[in-house]
Amino acid sequence: MDSFAQSYAQARSLFLQAAATYGLEVHSKVHPLKGPEGEVLATDAVCIGDANANKVLYVTSGVHGVEGYYGSGVMVQWLREQISAPAGIKIVLIHACNPYGFAWGRRFTEENVDLNRNFWDLNEPEQPFNQAYADIQHFVEYTDCSSAAFEKGQLTRQRYLQEQGPEQLKIALSGGQQQSPLGLFYVGSQPTWARLTYEALVARYTQGCEHLFFLDLHTGLGPRGYADFLHRFGPDAPQLQTLQQYIGDRVLGNERDEATAQGLDGTTIGCFSRLGKQLGFSVLGGSIECGTTPLPETLEALLQEAALHRFGCADEGLKEQIQKRLRDVFYVDADDWKQQVYEQTCDIRDGALNYLKEL
Ligand SMILES: [Zn+2]
Structure with missing residues (x-):
């Protein structure tokens, strides 16, 4: 699986090359800082299929910087295979949502913020004290x-x-915390560059969108090589049944995702729910979590x-x-792991596409 890179710079280069070979236009948001080798940092986006399609499969990677090896590898492989979008659907791939963290080998952003806790509602003046x-x-x-x-x-x-x-x-x-800016899982005192970029890209690629399914690609939780699908729906929610119907047994519920389990609003899941209401499209989706090493x-x-x-x-x-x-706890640099997580991610992608097709 040589679609999986050994550095952020290589990951970006593979993504850009594969997109060019496929003939796709890349839209890049360049980060103000540079990487450890002086390389450009950017979040890069491509759209597969009809740009005006009103149904969107929206896939994001590298929200947690160093976890980006997995999402990048999957996206590069999809581009190399030149996957196509079914009629009426476009597939949007967002590479390295937190390029600073990816390049510098950190889970967090340049502000030491956990991007997946930074999407809180700006109309809410206070974050809950943890x-x-x-x-x-x-x-x-x-x-x-x-x-x-x-x-x-x-x-x-x-x-x-x-x-x-x-x-x-x-x-x-x-669960996210607001009191210790140099601590772990810090929610941030304001929206980070990565959050603003993430939201701007969602807005860009959802013009005319009526239905969106999102997949946010992560690693680090769960048994090695297993890709689970995490969401925020309770056991009685109709959306849960829909997810089980299309995604199947991988739909694990929120028990592994502590933030969604606590109902916190700062995750990408919260982000899409809010933007869907604001921009006027239906939203379904969740995170894929690929297991690596034991939690301790x-x-x-x-x-x-x-x-x-x-x-x-x-x-x-x-x-x-x-x-x-x-790096090792978020990226298992072994072919069997890469193959396993790749195949499972393809299964989930196909389930999401089937859901969109039948709408
Ligand atoms: Zn993550």
Whole structure:
């Protein structure tokens, strides 16, 4: 699967090449900052099929920067295979929604914001205060970037886990928080470049749209190699039945996505619901989550990388180890994994297209 890249720069180059070979026009939103090699950072978009179609399959990748390897690989492969859109439907692919995070090997944006918590309603003056995060802040935010600090934090965390259990830690951590700008899963004090770009692209590609199905491609949760479909609908919602009908057993519900489970509004799912109402089209869709490594490993990698971002690290060996670890927990660089997640993502895409066809 050589559609999957080894860096942001390579991912972008593969995407642009594949789009050019297919004969598609690329619309690029260039980021104000540069990548680690001085490369241009951009969110790139292509549209497959009739630009005036009133039904849209809208696929986004790299909302969580470093998770972009997966979404990019899938999109490049689709372009190389020159997938076509059924009559009356257009397929929009958005490559690297958080190009800064992708290029610099971070999950978050240049503002240290979790883009998938940044889409809150701007008419809501206050974001909910995450007391659970405040309660655990002292041991999930390391006090410096060193092996000694990590060992000490891990001990405190083990005691907490024994008393409270892992579920509580997950909820406290990943529900989004507004009080610690250098902490994890920070919702941001204002819309980020990535959010504004994301919304501008949705508006651009949904002119005349009546029905939209979105897929937001992520990694890092769930068993290795499994692609699950996460959404925000309760067990009795009619939309859930529709999703099960077209997407099948992969529709997992929201139990793995702590933010949607808590009803928070800052995710891409919330974004599409709001924009659908504003711009006048029906919305269905959700996130695809591809499993990589066990959750404790993923969490530890995130916590250590946050410490590196916050304090820097004089120990080059430790620095490299932290950066590699973060990438490894969001991108399994192995052919069997790539093949598995690719095939499952194609299945979900086809289910979404069938849904749109029958509308
Ligand atoms: Zn993600």
